[in-house]
Every structure is written in structure tokens, then in C-alpha cells.
Amino acid sequence: MKILLVEDEESIRGFLRINFQRENFQVIECESGEEGVRKALIEKPRYSNT
16 A cells, blocks of 8 residues: 655654555655655555655
């Protein structure tokens, strides 16, 4: 299952990515809301976390 993770703080993004991956999510990472919108339209994740 895909999840879109939007977080500008690299350390927080890394922490969340590791935890989501442990739960078998495919993580799509973004640093900004603008980038997140673009990736959401392309990737169509089941969940987003901003």
C-alpha cells in the first residue's frame, strides 16, 4: 500500500519513513506541499501524511 509523506524536516521524514516501511507501506516522500500535490496526482497513494 502506498502512503504519501510530506515533511520538510529531513530527520522527521526519515523517522516516519522507517516506521511506515516497518508496517509494509511503500513510502513516497516529498519536502513541500507543492511537490506533494504533484506526486499525489501521479502516484495516487491510498493515504497521505502531511
